[in-house]
Amino acid sequence: MPVSRYDKKYLLERLGFSIADRELVRNMESMGLSVEETNEKEMAVEFPANRPDLIGTVGMARALRHFMRRTRKFDYRLKAPGSTDVINVGRHAAGVRPFIAALIAREMRLSEVQLRDIINMTEKLSDTFGRHRSKIALGLHDLRNAKAPFFYDAYEDEYYVPLGRSKQMKYSEVVAMEEKGVQYGRLAGGHGRYVALKDTLGTMSLIPVLNSDRTRVSASTQEMLVDITGTSREVVGKVADLLAADFSDMGFEVGQVSVRYGRKDEVTPAMQSSTIEMQLEQVQREIGVKIGFNNAILLSNKMGYMASLVGKRIRFKSPAYRLDIINDQDIVEDIAVAYGYDYIQLADIVSSQQGELEQATKRHEQLGAALVGLGFDEEMGSYLTNPETNFAAMRIREGGAITIQNPKSSSATMLRTWLLPSLLKDAGASMHDRMPIKLFELDMAFALEGGRPVEEQHLAAIACYPQANFNYIKAVLEGISKKTGIGTDVRACKHSSFIEGRCAEISVGGKPIGTMGEVHPEVLSNFGIEEATLALELNLSPLERKEAKPRER
Amino acid sequence: MHKHELSVLLSLKEARKLSFGELLERSGLSADEARWALSNLSEAKLVETESVKADSASLTDEGKRYAKEGLPEELLAERIARKPVALRELSGKEEQIGIIWAKKKGLAVIDNGLLTATQEGLKTRAFGTAAGRLLAELARDADAFGRAKGGEAAKELLERGLIEASGKEETRSISITQKGMLELAKERQAESYIDSLDRNAIRGRLWAGKKFRPYNVEAGIEAEVPASRHVLRNLINEMKQAYTSMGFREISGPVIEPAFWVFDHLFVPQDHPARDAQDTFFLSAPESIKLEDRDLVKAVKEEHERAWHSQWSQEAAEKAVLRTHTTSVTGRYIRDAVEAFREGRLSLGQPIKVFTIGRVFRNENLDYKHLADFYQADGIVIGRGMTLSNLFSVLARIYSSLGVRVKFKPSYFPFVEPGVEVQIKHGGDWLELGGAGIIRREITGVDRKSISVLAWGLGVERIALIRHEGIRSIVSLYNNSAGALRESGA
Structure with a gap:
């Protein structure tokens, strides 16, 4: 399972309350995380591969706050896209890396620690969950020197100034010569075309390889575009939701972006949570403990769900930033985790079957x-x-x-x-x-x-x-x-x-x-x-x- | 005088002086017999032996530790193999030693404050350094020093104080003394002593009026070690007993599988890291194994594409692999049970319990602490309304009967929900033993209200390590020299 490192001071700051080290570790272990190392400066935590929302400090703090019942924030509201907050998707991208989603964070005031955490988080996410950028890759851009609207397509070879360079390079040169190019170039396209994100001034990023120097982010960035590209519309969309939750939790205004595929518009992040209804009986039957309605709702809250009673059933609204919830079975697990595996009473299986060796x-x-x-x-x-x-x-x-x-x-x-x-x-x-x-x-x-x-x-x-x-x-x-x-x-x-x-x-x-x-x-x-x-x-x-x-x- | 002693003296009588090898040749004795006789004879001053120091080396404490864990520069090379590491992060004493030697041996270079592996360093990951290999060899066999002593690696180990050269006595030449000659003459005249009592002597009462040669009954002797099953086999058999006494039936299944049964059928997405060539052995012969059950393939394809939002390839599912877990065996059984249930051949009036213990494979670099094949125990309970608390109960019972304490932690595996990590107590620590949970309905294709399946897949060797303090590592479990087997079996 993957391991993420968290700046201890920043994590405590995000939690918003003081907590003893031992208590923090105990709560993490109860959530199914495994604390590999903890010292004054940082914590290394092993987390399940299907929980990319825990990679960043902000997401980890959010999950802990829910688990320890320090927050009741379940909903995220985003600002609708303005007239130029648009990405036009060209037809050549479809064969290489068909899908893009994006969000714009505004009114930002970033500390160095925050910026480092965001960069770490996006890189780690692209690396693990994104399968080394093949399935998902993320890009961060300062919009100060950019001019909307945006364009996403596979373009013919052209020049731009890549991040950290002072002179222009061709896409083909970046792919052949830059370190990231050698690493990820094969994902950028082929047959003389390269996937890129542009604004009206030119290339913002050769995707998923290297951003442009013009839009490099820093602690002084006030307005940031985040692009998420990949091979699945659903996954790209869910990762955009996750990032929207993170930026929103940091206190920034998060704006949606309109992605235009031909004549079809798609607004991202959609921030849509799925709703799953279940009978209480199912929860009891699968975990094997007597849990009442109120308790089931409370336990689901600890895992970030909003839940309510609808007749004899409970309606669970799963958090938009969670990518791992496929159906009811996943909610049952979350309730079991919140209940605590250590508290589940053992019950023998009744069977008269005789054992036998082969x-x-x-x-x-x-x-x-x-x-x-x-x-x-x-x-x-x-x-x-x-x-x-x-x-x-x-x-x-x-x-x-x-x-x-x-x-x-x-x-x-x-x-x-x-x-x-x-x-x-x-x-x-x-x-x-x-x-x-x-x-x-x-x-x-x-x-x-x-x-x-x-x-x-x-x-x-x-x-x-x-x-x-x-x-x-x-x-x-x-x-x-x-x-x-x-x-x-x-x-x-x-x-x-x-x-x-x-x-x-x-x-x-x-x-x-x-x-x-x-x-x-x-x-x-x-x-x-x-x-x-x-x-x-x-x-x-x-x-x-x-x-x-x-x-x- | 014992007949072996007599043979030695007789052989020496003519030649006067013999090497050990020559003595064996002339006397027809085995090395053990000759050594025993020589030690008696030289104690009685009937022969004189001349000994020469032979080459051997012993490991210092530091050397022993490195032999177990690897040399600091090897550990370092491993650590920086994927990604360079900043020098300031390497401030420990051992790390410092590692840096010095890694540089000296050209395993790493310092580049911009980063310690970076060279091509040579990457090779080290697989094969270790020459000095490291020699150290490991000396840890097993001190006499190997004789062959290696002139070499660079041996010099290095000496220089670093990881080994100390020492000598062991070895008999080189043997000669008969004056007293021996006299004794021999006496012995040949007086045949009044009886050595071994044979059938003739008993039948004919030939012993009457004679004396039995007294033996030195207090002399030390090498133990006669009873033959035994392998430590690991004994543990596996004990586990099988534990399972059957809980009403489990044993099953088994293929080691070689299409990826389908190891991964796809268990809802593991096709881009899951466990399916990388880094972790899984793919086969070149056979390269693929055709999937026959079209309905099943179609159902799996649909579930995957719905849940994982990516194209599912039958070709990838047909690639032949060595199973990475025995859950492929229980998975096949689940499939058969669901089919029987659907066709009304199985009522599930009471739960069905089966288990399997077999070899599984991970694509590892083989060295003193890594194996590419080891054992796993998988169990399933198929029934109606099986719960997480049933799962915990059955695991706690089986493992407590093996004398092991288990506990449960939330975890993630694609094929179960809820997912459980099973841990076992070892001293003050909890170690990961494997995974468990309730099988997802995406795998059974049947609502969990009708069929629910508890499942687990747990390590075997780890339990052996916990129960036998003498076994230091999993690899040493598979050290099968006669000496090692006799020691562990005893």
Whole structure:
């Protein structure tokens, strides 16, 4: 989950009341946040990925004020757009980054801390929730040197002075040469066109890459345009709502902007909260506690909802700045959180269903016990391996493996097709330990057959000690076959991992299920083993039935 | 005289002086047998052994700590790998050490007051430094110093005071003493002592009138360690018992899945960070797995597009992955149960409870503290009117029977609402064990009044760490040398 850092002093200032550190942390934890670090200067808090409204200090303070019942502010009123507060959307944007929303904050008096917080918040939002600006990106512009109306489109290459530069650069140069250009340029367009926001004086921003220097914001900015662009009309609109709430909470006047798609006008931020009606019974049924009408309403208030009774139902108006509320289930959760998970009484589930282990587990238990009885220690290895270990070191031809497209480590590039390599590797690491080294593993191996993945349960065992002899591993096979009732047949075979003439194929009912023998000395050297070693591997899957369909009784 | 002692003396009689290896060859004894015999013989001054110091090294306290956590410059390289860090933020003592060595090794450069990773530094993330690797190796095997001592890495570790070279006695040459020769002669004449009592001796009463050679019954000896199941397997089996004794049935499912069952079916949006190549193993063979159930695919597509406001791609859902959680297994079961319920084959007169424990995968750099595959336990209860308080109750019961205390915190996972983070107590701390909640109806496709599903997916190895103080890290759970297995099994 993402982590946000808050300036402690500013957070307390936004809260508007004094509170002990411990109390603050306790409230945050109750809200489902996890305080990673807190000191004099700042707090680092892990918050749920679906709550971008908590990224900024203003939003965090708002949520805390609601939760601690210090505010009853649920509604936000915005100023309707003036005649020039218009963004005209051109037709070329549609193929790249179709949607834009915007708001204008006026009568601003920003402190340095406030400005830093706004910038941090918008960057973090673009980065996390905005999926590194691909889904959502935000831009801040000082309107002092701008002239409305505004234009949004994908334009042909042209010049502007990018933020922090003193001379003009082409869009194409910014994308190719500036740090942000290299990072985000691929989102700006293609085929010679670039998405940009302009006013009547020229480019305000190459989106979502770099703003213009002309409209750079500072603590002295009094009038600010915030643009939100992205790939979804709904999400762009909701993020505009969130920002409108933040700016409005900071005490600034927030004005709407008219976005003109062809002949269709859309006013943003719409600041529209959704209304969801629910029966109290549903809240009780899902949480499992008796909550009255009044209490349910009160608890929802703590999470920022406005709620009222409508006959036998409660009508919840969800806050416009919350992006995570899809339907009633989300409100139930919010009420449960406000109620406090720690206060929910435990209630047993009544069921007479009998527990049962899978067939395979039972078989594994039997086999495992038999092998431990024979003095074999169990190992548990990684399912991941590489062709060198799985094939080359075993002197067998590569092929038939499930392979990984994006491995981070060259030692884990495929799924193992058998278990013996990891047992031999462990034996090689055990040369200082007392002989005999006897190990087994009971777990999965994988193969690709006809383009389809095959998942099998295997048993493998090795015994390594001076003068080890084929007869012992055969005796082990006979022993476990007897003990577990698997009737096995043994026939001489050739296998390049084993010494010729000391290797056998094991089959059940005429079907080959495995191999055993004395391991080839070259294989032993490959794994750093210096004593004769016997090995056995069986595929148990043909012996097992599986039943996982839902059933009663 | 024991027969092994006799073999040693006989071998030495002709050659007078042998190396340990030669002795083994001549006597036909195993190394253990020969060592035992030699220690008795030299105590009795029948042989003389000459010892030579062998190379080994031991870790200092600081060295041990670094072997566990990584060298300061490696930690630093990790920290600055994504983003440069301002020097003033790096004022701790260890950080200072880290800066010095990172610069010296060319892992980082200082640029404008920012410590920035070099290409070499980025590589360090995956492989560690040479000195770091050697330190870790020495922590496991002090004798590795013999091979490494001439190298730069070894020099560095010595210079930094992270290791101390030390010697261990090793027998190099063995010779028989005058007293040994005499004793041997005596021994060969008088066969009046009985060494081991064999079948013949018992049947024929050959022992009558003879003495048994006395042994040194007080001599130290290496323990005979019983073989055992793996620590982690024992824990998993105990967990399975805990679940079945609570009436849960065990299920299992594929490790290799189309992304659909791991993510889409569980309402995880297609642009969710968990689906990045950074976190999930995507497969190249098979590259994709076709989705057969068209109705289900259509339903999932619609739910996604409605809730996440973005295009849903079937191609992305068909990409083959290694499951990142076993919730894919319980998810498939939920799907089957809903179908059975709709067709009237399932009444849900009482809740159905199932669980699965299996391997899951994260695309991690493998090192001394990171694994790419580990275990997860998933459980579900499918019934009518299942509540959050039922969920807390069932989890508290299962885990208390494993001797672990759990508590619950609000959290977010796309497939449950309410969402819960399950934490377990470890000493004075609460550690995250996994997630839980009530499955969203977007997944079942049925109103929660008719079917509600409690679900959780929790870690396994962490419980092993809490219960066994000797196990320091998850990685060490998977250290399977015979020595390590014997120690942990004992």
